[in-house]
Amino acid sequence: MRKSILSASFVLALMTGATAQQATIQLGDTLHAPVVSRHIYGQFAEHLGRSIYDGFYRNGQIRTDIVEALKEIKVPNLRWPGGCFADEYHWRDGIGPKTSRPVRLNTTWGMVEENNSFGTFEFLDLCERIGCEPYIAGNVGTGTPQEMANWIEYLNSDSHSALAEERRKNGHPAPYKVSFWGVGNESWGCGGEMTPEYYAGLFKQYANFCETYPGSPRLKKIASGANSDDYNWTEVAMKNINTSQMWGLSLHYYTLVTGKWPPSGSATKFGEDEYFSAMQQALKMEEIVSKHAAIMDKYDPQKKVALLVDEWGIWAAPEPNTNPAFLYQQNSLRDALIAASTLNVFNNHSDRVRVANLAQTVNVIHSVILTKDDQMVLTPTYYVFDLMKVHQDAKLLPLTITSPDYTFNGQTIKAVNGSASLDSLGKTHITLVNLDPNKEITVTVAVSASPTILASILTAPKINSFNDFGKAPEVKPTVFKGASVKKGVLTVKLPAKSVVAVELK
Numbered sequence: 089m090r091k092s093i094l095s096a097s098f099v100l101a102l103m104t105g106a107t108a109q110q111a112t113i114q115l116g117d118t119l120h121a122p123v124v125s126r127h128i129y130g131q132f133a134e135h136l137g138r139s140i141y142d143g144f145y146r147n148g149q150i151r152t153d154i155v156e157a158l159k160e161i162k163v164p165n166l167r168w169p170g171g172c173f174a175d176e177y178h179w180r181d182g183i184g185p186k187t188s189r190p191v192r193l194n195t196t197w198g199m200v201e202e203n204n205s206f207g208t209f210e211f212l213d214l215c216e217r218i219g220c221e222p223y224i225a226g227n228v229g230t231g232t233p234q235e236m237a238n239w240i241e242y243l244n245s246d247s248h249s250a251l252a253e254e255r256r257k258n259g260h261p262a263p264y265k266v267s268f269w270g271v272g273n274e275s276w277g278c279g280g281e282m283t284p285e286y287y288a289g290l291f292k293q294y295a296n297f298c299e300t301y302p303g304s305p306r307l308k309k310i311a312s313g314a315n316s317d318d319y320n321w322t323e324v325a326m327k328n329i330n331t332s333q334m335w336g337l338s339l340h341y342y343t344l345v346t347g348k349w350p351p352s353g354s355a356t357k358f359g360e361d362e363y364f365s366a367m368q369q370a371l372k373m374e375e376i377v378s379k380h381a382a383i384m385d386k387y388d389p390q391k392k393v394a395l396l397v398d399e400w401g402i403w404a405a406p407e408p409n410t411n412p413a414f415l416y417q418q419n420s421l422r423d424a425l426i427a428a429s430t431l432n433v434f435n436n437h438s439d440r441v442r443v444a445n446l447a448q449t450v451n452v453i454h455s456v457i458l459t460k461d462d463q464m465v466l467t468p469t470y471y472v473f474d475l476m477k478v479h480q481d482a483k484l485l486p487l488t489i490t491s492p493d494y495t496f497n498g499q500t501i502k503a504v505n506g507s508a509s510l511d512s513l514g515k516t517h518i519t520l521v522n523l524d525p526n527k528e529i530t531v532t533v534a535v536s537a538s539p540t541i542l543a544s545i546l547t548a549p550k551i552n553s554f555n556d557f558g559k560a561p562e563v564k565p566t567v568f569k570g571a572s573v574k575k576g577v578l579t580v581k582l583p584a585k586s587v588v589a590v591e592l593k
């Protein structure tokens with residue numbers, strides 16, 4: 089009798105594909121491991137759609153609810169004013185009394201009127217309130233080296249120069265000490281359709297006049313980098329630009345649901361086919377970062393130059409009945425799983441990736457916050473940044489994962505990914521993601537001694553569950569009880585489609 093019950097459940101398991109899934113993780117040590125720069129957890133705010141106006145900034149005021157939410161996830165830096173907008177932005181339009189600021193057209197994003205009421209002062213005030221560092225992208229496409237140099241002097245000089253005095257007159261006596269400085273954006277595309285050779289020459293010219301001012305930190309000059317797998321761009325930049333002139337080189341990679349431009353696929357109405365293909369595309373980040381990093385290693389084996397993935401995220405079709413040029417999309421559990429998997433890639437590559445910026449923070453593409461009038465929704469992706477902030481400035485614990493496959497329509501991806509770090513208080517943090525929407529996976533990790541465990545989980549009933557205005561959030565972290573340690577082995581029963589954050593002390 090007993091025998092027949094066992095074999096019946098085995099047959100049932102085979103029929104449903106519900107065989108026990110196992111993954112193993114080996115943790116390395118921190119001896120030669122890099123620090124996970126907190127700046128990997130950066131955000132991005134462009135003058136695009138409802139990001140700034142009717143997003144961060146409403147009725148002439150910075151929204152305090154947004155500021156508080158971003159403080160909570162410890163946003164380390166905010167990139168601004170674009171994006172494509174950066175290469176048509178003239179900083180003088182956005183300083184001084186608002187009544188005398190000119191109205192321009194935002195030609196890239198819907199030809200809407202830009203009244204410049206949010207400019208330099210307002211952006212830096214926003215950063216100060218959030219407690220994050222500003223990352224400003226200067227204009228190469230339609231600006232001059234002099235315009236860029238003057239902006240930096242206006243911001244950072246503590247002298248009695250006319251530009252420093254102008255800043256004081258405009259309400260900011262102390263220099264802003266801006267350090268992250270982008271020299272153009274997507275210069276291969278909206279930033280001027282340049283070849284890498286032409287851009288490398290321009291970078292050197294512009295960067296030559298971008299000064300570090302006494303009392304301000306070294307200006308971190310960042311070259312506009314490649315589009316996804318354009319490895320030639322990185323090769324040419326590294327070959328032609330002296331590493332002493334370039335603090336960092338950027339890289340942009342967006343997850344497109346079908347892998348093809350233009351972005352398509354609804355952010356919330358999709359089945360497992362679009363879920364799977366989005367995951368396939370998102371996981372390409374590992375290969376893309378590895379290959380760009382390998383090229384950088386050839387020219388810069390000491391890894392002086394940072395790789396900044398300063399635009400990343402899932403770019404889906406805009407929501408129906410919204411201005412398509414505003415790139416407003418909802419955000420579901422799928423996007424949270426993509427965010428966690430991507431941040432795991434960046435953590436694991438933190439020897440080279442020292443800055444990353446999700447595109448974009450509020451109301452645009454892969455947002456952490458959505459607003460409607462004065463309401464605000466924290467998206468599933470917001471909670472990933474909340475769960476993973478523990479890795480900021482911690483020592484990386486390199487890991488090796490053996491994962492079962494997640495198979496759909498005969499194609500496979502690895503179901504489990506993760507990253508781990510050791511913080512200054514001696515706590516180990518492991519972030520695990522199970523991309524398989526149908527199967528729980530048991531993950532085992534050899535750990536020393538018998539630590540105490542705290543764990544949280546982010547999951548939801550459906551892959552496309554999302555948080556909506558006027559409703560209780562469907563996707564929100566909760567305490568997780570499925571992790572235990574016995575005889576030096578941590579066992580995590582990782583539910584289907586989930587992110588689990590484990591803390592060991």
Ligand code: AHR
Pocket residue numbers: 134170171172173273274399447448453
């Ligand atoms: O994030 C939206 C746009 O995507 C940015 O403006 C541009 O840099 C990229 O193409």
